[in-house]
Amino acid sequence: MSAATQYYIATILVYICVDVIACWGLDLQFGVTGVLNFAFVLFQAVGAYTAAMLSLGPSSTSGGFQQYLVGLKLPFPLPILGAMLVGAALSGVVGLITLRRLRSDYQAMVMLVISVVATVIAESVIGLANGTAGLALIPNPAQSLSSLNHETQTWVFVGLCAVLTLIVGIVMYALVYSPYGRVLRGVRENEAAIEAMGRNSTKARLQVFVIGGMFGALSGALLAEFIGAWAPSEWVYPETFVFFTAVIVGGRGSVSGVALGAALVGVGVQQAVQYLPIGGDPIVLASLEWIITGVLTLTFLWVRPQGLLPERRRRFRSSTVPPARAIDGAVTS
Amino acid sequence: MALFTSAVGFGVVTAAILAISAVGFTLQFSVTNVFNLAFGSVMTLSGFVAYWLNQGGMSIWIAMAIAGLCGGVLSMLVNELLYARFIRHGLNLFGMVIVTISVGLITDHALQAAVGPSFFSYNAPPGRAFHFADFVLTGQELLIVVIAVVLTALTQAGLRYTRLGKAMRGLSANPALARACGIPTRRVVALAWFTSGVLAGVGGVALFLDISTFTATTGSEFLILIIAAAVLGGIGSPRGAVVGALLVGVLTEVGAAYWNPELKDVLAFGVLIAVLLIRPQGLFKQLATERAIVR
Amino acid sequence: MPVHGDPMLVVTGLAKSFGGVHAVDSVSLTVPSGSLTGMIGPNGAGKSTVLSMIAGSVKPDRGSIRLQGEEIGGMRSYRVAHRGVIRTFQHASVFPQMTVLENVLLGASPWYGENILSALARRRRWRREERLQIDRGLSLIGRLGLSDHTNAFAGELSGGQKRLVEIGRAIMARPRLLLLDEPMAGVSRTLAPTIEALIGELRQEGMTLLLIEHELGLVERLCSPVVVLAQGRVLMQGEMDECRVNPEVRRAYLVG
Numbered sequence: 001m002s003a004a005t006q007y008y009i010a011t012i013l014v015y016i017c018v019d020v021i022a023c024w025g026l027d028l029q030f031g032v033t034g035v036l037n038f039a040f041v042l043f044q045a046v047g048a049y050t051a052a053m054l055s056l057g058p059s060s061t062s063g064g065f066q067q068y069l070v071g072l073k074l075p076f077p078l079p080i081l082g083a084m085l086v087g088a089a090l091s092g093v094v095g096l097i098t099l100r101r102l103r104s105d106y107q108a109m110v111m112l113v114i115s116v117v118a119t120v121i122a123e124s125v126i127g128l129a130n131g132t133a134g135l136a137l138i139p140n141p142a143q144s145l146s147s148l149n150h151e152t153q154t155w156v157f158v159g160l161c162a163v164l165t166l167i168v169g170i171v172m173y174a175l176v177y178s179p180y181g182r183v184l185r186g187v188r189e190n191e192a193a194i195e196a197m198g199r200n201s202t203k204a205r206l207q208v209f210v211i212g213g214m215f216g217a218l219s220g221a222l223l224a225e226f227i228g229a230w231a232p233s234e235w236v237y238p239e240t241f242v243f244f245t246a247v248i249v250g251g252r253g254s255v256s257g258v259a260l261g262a263a264l265v266g267v268g269v270q271q272a273v274q275y276l277p278i279g280g281d282p283i284v285l286a287s288l289e290w291i292i293t294g295v296l297t298l299t300f301l302w303v304r305p306q307g308l309l310p311e312r313r314r315r316f317r318s319s320t321v322p323p324a325r326a327i328d329g330a331v332t333s
Numbered sequence: 334m335a336l337f338t339s340a341v342g343f344g345v346v347t348a349a350i351l352a353i354s355a356v357g358f359t360l361q362f363s364v365t366n367v368f369n370l371a372f373g374s375v376m377t378l379s380g381f382v383a384y385w386l387n388q389g390g391m392s393i394w395i396a397m398a399i400a401g402l403c404g405g406v407l408s409m410l411v412n413e414l415l416y417a418r419f420i421r422h423g424l425n426l427f428g429m430v431i432v433t434i435s436v437g438l439i440t441d442h443a444l445q446a447a448v449g450p451s452f453f454s455y456n457a458p459p460g461r462a463f464h465f466a467d468f469v470l471t472g473q474e475l476l477i478v479v480i481a482v483v484l485t486a487l488t489q490a491g492l493r494y495t496r497l498g499k500a501m502r503g504l505s506a507n508p509a510l511a512r513a514c515g516i517p518t519r520r521v522v523a524l525a526w527f528t529s530g531v532l533a534g535v536g537g538v539a540l541f542l543d544i545s546t547f548t549a550t551t552g553s554e555f556l557i558l559i560i561a562a563a564v565l566g567g568i569g570s571p572r573g574a575v576v577g578a579l580l581v582g583v584l585t586e587v588g589a590a591y592w593n594p595e596l597k598d599v600l601a602f603g604v605l606i607a608v609l610l611i612r613p614q615g616l617f618k619q620l621a622t623e624r625a626i627v628r
Numbered sequence: 629m630p631v632h633g634d635p636m637l638v639v640t641g642l643a644k645s646f647g648g649v650h651a652v653d654s655v656s657l658t659v660p661s662g663s664l665t666g667m668i669g670p671n672g673a674g675k676s677t678v679l680s681m682i683a684g685s686v687k688p689d690r691g692s693i694r695l696q697g698e699e700i701g702g703m704r705s706y707r708v709a710h711r712g713v714i715r716t717f718q719h720a721s722v723f724p725q726m727t728v729l730e731n732v733l734l735g736a737s738p739w740y741g742e743n744i745l746s747a748l749a750r751r752r753r754w755r756r757e758e759r760l761q762i763d764r765g766l767s768l769i770g771r772l773g774l775s776d777h778t779n780a781f782a783g784e785l786s787g788g789q790k791r792l793v794e795i796g797r798a799i800m801a802r803p804r805l806l807l808l809d810e811p812m813a814g815v816s817r818t819l820a821p822t823i824e825a826l827i828g829e830l831r832q833e834g835m836t837l838l839l840i841e842h843e844l845g846l847v848e849r850l851c852s853p854v855v856v857l858a859q860g861r862v863l864m865q866g867e868m869d870e871c872r873v874n875p876e877v878r879r880a881y882l883v884g
Contacts, residue, residue: 105368117599180746196685241434244431
């Protein structure tokens with residue numbers, strides 16, 4: 001296999017992992033708990049910028065061609081962990097501001113405005129993260145394994161992404177299919193009723209906001225380290241809706257469904273568009289991606305709002321019912 | 334002081350454009366209870382209709398009127414063919430917001446694919462310069478302000494004095510009761526979409542006139558400011574939308590003059606977020622309690 | 629009917645206005661322990677508002693609500709629920725996209741496994757507790773006569789069945805005080821006797837209930853005492869036959 005093909009496959013795999021992690025974060029907020037986080041891409045961006053600022057050296061080095069805060073040149077895995085922490089912290093702050101007694105779609109408008117404000121600030125305040133140009137030369141943690149050649153380094157990074165995706169997946173499964181997950185779905189289905197049953201819905205919403213934001217930040221950190229660069233154009237506010245489309249298409253509330261949706265919508269649409277016989281004008285291709293994303297959302301909301309792999313119906317069996325045959329073993333939930 | 338008055342002066346022009354658009358946005362929300370995030374796209378499309386007419390030699394002001402009509406018809410059609418169907422299909426409010434976003438994205442990017450990423454401008458002479466205390470407004474800008482005043486006044490008058498206007502207000506205050514009283518809901522809703530579409534169209538052309546060069550995404554970029562103005566004034570209240578527009582318009586220009594031109598929108602957004610924290614229903618809380626926006 | 633010990637709930641001088649309209653104007657009432665107290669009155673009397681204030685979903689302007697001596701007035705609804713006051717809603721409030729069993733499970737008091745750390749780390753322990761709750765839930769569903777619908781989505785049930793699920797969910801919580809807001813609303817004629825019988829059984833088992841109902845026949849059959857509200861005020865509190873003959877009450881129902 002040629003180096004170019006290898007790199008192409010590795011890129012696809014990394015993008016799938018990144019999109020799956022991000023969509024799981026949004027699914028926890030929107031799919032399971034019903035929080036319309038229209039600022040989601042902001043948390044991915046924060047993760048990316050934080051990882052960059054923690055792994056780059058001080059901005060004055062290498063001629064100072066880009067300006068940014070911090071620059072601590074920390075080794076792996078600190079930039080990624082730092083990104084997740086900052087993502088969680090920012091989610092907490094935004095959540096405290098917005099997750100109040102407001103109607104959900106109204107709340108969503110406020111979050112949308114916050115997302116736009118953040119973009120404007122990032123673009124205008126050059127000293128923050130190098131403004132519109134963004135940050136470049138972000139080191140990839142696999143590059144520190146100098147004994148390996150470039151191709152193997154790339155595959156090591158792919159392996160890292162895969163392992164992290166697996167871990168996030170296990171956490172998602174544990175959270176969603178647990179009594180905690182049941183409470184979250186109760187918040188989604190009927191907030192008045194869940195409060196009447198003694199659960200604090202605002203606290204639950206804030207919690208998923210923080211965890212989801214943490215996953216979003218993780219995805220941003222991985223993406224920034226892979227591409228090596230990150231700029232405001234990567235996280236304009238409409239990008240949040242690509243994630244929403246993925247969650248809706250895949251199956252909101254369903255962990256495996258959302259993973260499928262992330263792969264199909266995040267990566268699949270982008271790849272499919274490249275292979276269409278309509279010439280290679282990048283503007284037209286980009287526009288086509290957006291059009292297809294929009295059409296997908298409308299189609300699924302009309303025809304199959306529960307998504308491709310809908311949320312499983314939980315069936316429980318009584319522990320006093322004996323198994324039909326000895327080999328049936330333990331009852332499952 | 335001179336800086337301040339001139340900033341206010343320019344702010345009034347921005348406020349005029351915002352007022353036209355915000356009244357349209359908030360009026361449609363008040364009747365249909367849906368945040369229409371495709372509003373910016375309607376503005377852009379109408380702006381381009383005016384562009385093509387203008388390129389063909391028509392005066393920009395007549396083109397503005399025609400573009401307004403086009404915006405109205407387009408909005409009404411999209412509602413009939415799409416939004417109303419989704420609502421009948423049982424989609425809830427959050428789903429409807431996502432539907433409008435999708436429509437907006439499809440429209441914007443289809444337009445962009447068609448016309449390309451270039452910048453466009455109108456063929457419209459700025460007109461004489463009018464000297465005020467510390468600033469100068471061109472004839473064009475002054476006419477925009479006049480149009481804004483006329484349109485918002487007409488809208489208010491229409492809502493208060495005409496039968497359909499009263500029906501709209503009734504529908505917005507209490508949909509179930511309005512239906513029970515025999516108000517022709519479907520027709521009133523269609524009219525609300527038409528009116529907001531006309532305002533979007535005129536607002537779009539005014540916006541493109543004011544900022545001199547525009548692209549296929551300009552309208553949607555402006556949408557956030559419209560939302561800010563409408564929400565600040567109290568969503569659902571046309572009067573509030575005008576006040577919100579004035580506040581946002583003046584604040585952005587003052588911010589640009591005193592602080593940093595690139596961050597001018599941030600000042601307005603900051604005020605919006607601060608207001609929402611203290612008083613989430615905005616300044617004029619016409620609909621807040623009835624629609625359970627604040628629980 | 630024997631009514632023992634201290635009252636379960638004492639409401640004093642409760643008041644609430646909405647935009648200048650006095651929905652509730654200085655309401656005082658007592659719910660004796662172990663009783664099935666009825667709250668009746670014409671439309672707009674403020675009954676639902678009083679119930680909502682007790683349950684914590686509406687904040688009172690004035691007044692005190694004491695649950696077995698403890699002041700709960702103004703507390704948020706989830707706190708009030710924690711203290712053992714469970715309510716049902718006028719429109720049967722189920723979780724539509726969750727099964728009947730899951731609805732009922734959510735009635736059980738917040739238990740282990742409902743926060744993040746224990747969901748992730750202590751699987752074995754909460755699975756054990758969950759199993760116990762599942763058994764309780766399944767037998768409760770059997771008692772409600774909904775065994776065939778155990779795994780059906782609650783949103784697909786009829787109005788009466790939803791109401792049964794809602795009451796079942798409340799029973800799971802083992803409340804000190806159960807507030808029923810028009811439990812017969814939206815219930816078909818076939819299921820109404822089942823629900824009425826269930827309510828009666830709960831009272832016999834020692835639960836304290838406060839019930840808002842328009843169907844005076846049911847109130848007469850089950851409730852003692854009865855509180856009559858009209859235009860935001862309490863007209864009288866006593867037995868149903870006393871209320872029937874009271875001239876103020878009769879006037880309120882004819883006029884109000």
